[in-house]
Amino acid sequence: MNKQEIRLPKTKVGQKSFKKIIKAGKTLFGKAGYNSTSINDIISKAKVAAGTFYIYFDSKLALYLYLLDEYRLNIRRAANEATKNLINRYEMEKAGLKAFIMYVKEDPLAYKLVWESLFVDPEIFKEYYTNFAASYIHHLQPFVESGEIRDDIDLETVSYILMGISNFVGLQIVFKETATEKDVDYVVCESMKLLNEGIFKKPKT
Amino acid sequence: MNKQEIRLPKTKVGQKSFKKIIKAGKTLFGKAGYNSTSINDIISKAKVAAGTFYIYFDSKLALYLYLLDEYRLNIRRAANEATKNLINRYEMEKAGLKAFIMYVKEDPLAYKLVWESLFVDPEIFKEYYTNFAASYIHHLQPFVESGEIRDDIDLETVSYILMGISNFVGLQIVFKETATEKDVDYVVCESMKLLNEGIFKKPKT
DNA sequence: TACTAATATGAATAAAACTTCATATTTCAA
DNA sequence: TTGAAATATGAAGTTTTATTCATATTAGTA
Numbered sequence: 398m399n400k401q402e403i404r405l406p407k408t409k410v411g412q413k414s415f416k417k418i419i420k421a422g423k424t425l426f427g428k429a430g431y432n433s434t435s436i437n438d439i440i441s442k443a444k445v446a447a448g449t450f451y452i453y454f455d456s457k458l459a460l461y462l463y464l465l466d467e468y469r470l471n472i473r474r475a476a477n478e479a480t481k482n483l484i485n486r487y488e489m490e491k492a493g494l495k496a497f498i499m500y501v502k503e504d505p506l507a508y509k510l511v512w513e514s515l516f517v518d519p520e521i522f523k524e525y526y527t528n529f530a531a532s533y534i535h536h537l538q539p540f541v542e543s544g545e546i547r548d549d550i551d552l553e554t555v556s557y558i559l560m561g562i563s564n565f566v567g568l569q570i571v572f573k574e575t576a577t578e579k580d581v582d583y584v585v586c587e588s589m590k591l592l593n594e595g596i597f598k599k600p601k602t
Numbered sequence: 603m604n605k606q607e608i609r610l611p612k613t614k615v616g617q618k619s620f621k622k623i624i625k626a627g628k629t630l631f632g633k634a635g636y637n638s639t640s641i642n643d644i645i646s647k648a649k650v651a652a653g654t655f656y657i658y659f660d661s662k663l664a665l666y667l668y669l670l671d672e673y674r675l676n677i678r679r680a681a682n683e684a685t686k687n688l689i690n691r692y693e694m695e696k697a698g699l700k701a702f703i704m705y706v707k708e709d710p711l712a713y714k715l716v717w718e719s720l721f722v723d724p725e726i727f728k729e730y731y732t733n734f735a736a737s738y739i740h741h742l743q744p745f746v747e748s749g750e751i752r753d754d755i756d757l758e759t760v761s762y763i764l765m766g767i768s769n770f771v772g773l774q775i776v777f778k779e780t781a782t783e784k785d786v787d788y789v790v791c792e793s794m795k796l797l798n799e800g801i802f803k804k805p806k807t
Numbered sequence: 808t809a810c811t812a813a814t815a816t817g818a819a820t821a822a823a824a825c826t827t828c829a830t831a832t833t834t835c836a837a
Numbered sequence: 838t839t840g841a842a843a844t845a846t847g848a849a850g851t852t853t854t855a856t857t858c859a860t861a862t863t864a865g866t867a
Contacts (some may be wrong), residue, residue, distance in 0.1 A: 408864055411814060430721040432637030435854055446816040487802060513721055516635040523777055547803050554792040555801055557774040558767050565766030566759060572728055587759040595798045596760055597692060598752050613834055616844060640824055651846040
């Protein structure tokens with residue numbers, strides 16, 4: 398098994414090359430995906446020599462993992478930022494959903510990168526979503542206790558459902574190249590209706 | 603652009619080779635994914651010569667597309683089968699969700715194959731989900747008219763949400779190697795609670 | 808300024824993968 | 838039975854990709 402380490406540059410010149418590689422990697426992984434992008438593609442796009450690539454990265458996988466980490470952090474940061482001043486869970490879910498969708502709308506690579514991990518290394522993929530679910534459960538629990546969330550529903554399943562909604566309603570937006578923030582607000586609002594009262598009509602009480 | 607056609611065998615001997623290739627393809631795509639599987643891997647697993655592969659398939663992509671089509675059909679068939687005798691939408695959603703999850707639990711390749719299309723050819727992926735959503739809307743519409751489904755919610759968003767739930771609750775099950783049919787029933791039941799009444803507690807009326 | 812560490816280069820090597828083709832064998836319908 | 842169509846083979850050619858390394862240049866500091 399080859400290593401997947403990176404070596405950060407120590408001078409300005411090095412930083413410039415490093416950034417060029419990162420940028421080319423983002424563009425190409427985003428367009429063609431990890432497996433269809435060769436190191437040759439990356440270095441010719443970045444306009445650096447082959448050897449330069451290997452100064453900073455052990456392999457293509459090392460670059461991928463670096464970018465994956467960056468995007469995971471960004472996604473988490475965007476969600477935290479959006480929800481930090483809110484106190485009730487409904488508003489938090491709404492703001493978190495919008496933040497996620499806006500993020501992937503602006504930069505669909507984030508999406509692809511995480512999903513593609515299933516094919517780069519299934520363990521990475523599984524770990525990401527199981528961790529995410531665990532964290533979600535942990536954040537939902539207090540609201541069960543406070544009474545805002547119903548206490549007769551399995552939080553693990555709820556977590557996966559909420560992830561599923563984010564991802565697929567996100568897809569809905571990403572598929573429409575012309576979607577605006579208004580469109581995002583609309584689908585978020587519709588999603589919240591479902592989280593609020595379900596999709597089925599209640600018999601009149 | 604190379605063609606992606608297949609040539610079906612015309613004799614029993616040909617059928618045998620064809621099937622061996624299909625089987626090897628399923629196994630290897632399922633284990634390592636499309637891009638990490640080479641034609642050499644496939645032919646050596648199938649125990650046929652390189653030339654034999656090209657008698658039936660123009661390329662690796664042609665084989666992938668053939669399998670993708672097969673799985674899409676299977677998934678649709680499983681869902682139709684499960685819902686065919688049901689009349690109310692609640693029961694249909696429940697049965698469809700269970701059928702989908704049971705299907706991917708038994709054969710996770712179906713999952714991977716469809717998702718991987720995002721990286722094999724994003725257009726295929728997009729087309730699959732937009733078609734699926736369109737079909738979903740079409741099937742939901744009558745139940746809005748009959749009054750079973752609320753009429754104040756966007757059906758396209760609902761469709762994407764329902765696809766998201768299937769896929770991610772499916773993941774939840776696939777992640778647990780030891781999951782049984784009982785576990786599937788459980789998560790399906792929890793999901794239906796959410797579709798029924800949402801996750802938030804209602805103020806007492 | 809001088810020197811060391813950092814960085815850059817790209818040709819060359821090695822490994823992996825795709826595809827073709829000339830030849831051989833088998834099938835099956837006439 | 839016979840012959841055309843179908844099928845099988847795998848070595849060889851081609852292309853693509855990853856990686857190394859000897860050499861050259863540059864940056865930054867003592």
